[in-house]
Amino acid sequence: xxxxxxxxxxxxxxxxxxxxxxxxxxxxxxxxxxxxxxxxxxxxxxxxxxxxxxxxxxxxxxxxxxxxxxxxxxxxxxxxxxxxxxxxxxxxxxxxxxxxxxxxxxxxx
Numbered sequence: 847x848x849x850x851x852x853x854x855x856x857x858x859x860x861x862x863x864x865x866x867x868x869x870x871x872x873x874x875x876x877x878x879x880x881x882x883x884x885x886x887x888x889x890x891x892x893x894x895x896x897x898x899x900x901x902x903x904x905x906x907x908x909x910x911x912x913x914x915x916x917x918x919x920x921x922x923x924x925x926x927x928x929x930x931x932x933x934x935x936x937x938x939x940x941x942x943x944x945x946x947x948x949x950x951x952x953x954x955x
Contacts, residue, residue, distance in 0.1 A: 849919030851909040851926060854889075856902050861889045861937040862930070864923035866916055873905070889937040 847866055854861045854876075865872040877900055880893040896902055908926060913919050930936040 847913055849911045849913045849916075849922070850907060851911070851919070851923050853906045853908055855904045855906060856892075856896055858935040859892060859937055860930075860935060861892075862908070862923060862926045864919045866913070866919055869907070888940065892937055 849864060849866050850869055850872075851862070851864050852869070854863070863872070863876075880890045880900070882890075893899060893903070909922065911919065911922060927936065927938045931939055933939065
């Protein structure tokens, strides 16, 4: 099976994701989810608040990998996110009140 690691970028802010689905399908899922106010991830809130919305987002395929399981693709994605653990512009990362960064539970599957 083919896995895709991708990034959505707007100016300095970015989100890293992964999928084994067709990329157009996952992009549509993200766009639909970002329109719903019940989706409160840091990424979807950011999309709703930027002036141009999805029109201002650059999409980059970081890596295409052959894999046997979804978990393999998730592990590769997590390695990308971990390299940005202290980057305040990474929308997968949260900084707590103690000034410590951690990967949002939503993205640490």
